[in-house]
Amino acid sequence: DTEVTQTPKHLVMGMTNKKSLKCEQHMGHRAMYWYKQKAKKPPELMFVYSYEKLSINESVPSRFSPECPNSSLLNLHLHALQPEDSALYLCASSLGQGTYNEQFFGPGTRLTVL
């Protein structure tokens, strides 16, 4: 299995809702990432987990809460989002967090906040 899966593909939520995005990989990778991508822009790193521990938080607002329950799963919990948080949320994984490791991306979750 050489892919990263993400669910759901699309999500529409109101500003008072609580929802979660899910990411899964079975490649034995020990580093996992969340990116946010706005239209016509490159992905922006949000969080990095290495060996199930939060390694990097790019000053992301607390309404985004990541969780790594085990080495194969990565969640992103969403609460009280703003319309400007609407974007494509991409998950990625790599063998490790080293500079030479290529990252494998999932297809993304298209989030719309009303």
Add this chain to the structure above:
Amino acid sequence: AQSVTQLDSQVPVFEEAPVELRCNYSSSVSVYLFWYVQYPNQGLQLLLKYLSGSTLVESINGFEAEFNKSQTSFHLRKPSVHISDTAEYFCAVNQGGKLIFGQGTELSVKP
């Protein structure tokens, strides 16, 4: 901190024509460079990478990129493009485990 510059935001080209997508990076002691492709409504797929060794790297679908240390460039080329190559292309450098992306180049292949 590393940075990546993609000089062209859009590149329109006719089918079967050659294409070059330009990428320059800020210099560093060691550089690990990647090209990713994003088809409409999809995630990113790794196209090719330079870690060390031969400065010319190739992908399975006919793209190639040349690492040029003196010009701090990693331009992507294909001798003959297809309609199916229409996509957004991102050049990236890995800095401490973080991918630093360029702004992207939209390649539009017309019949």
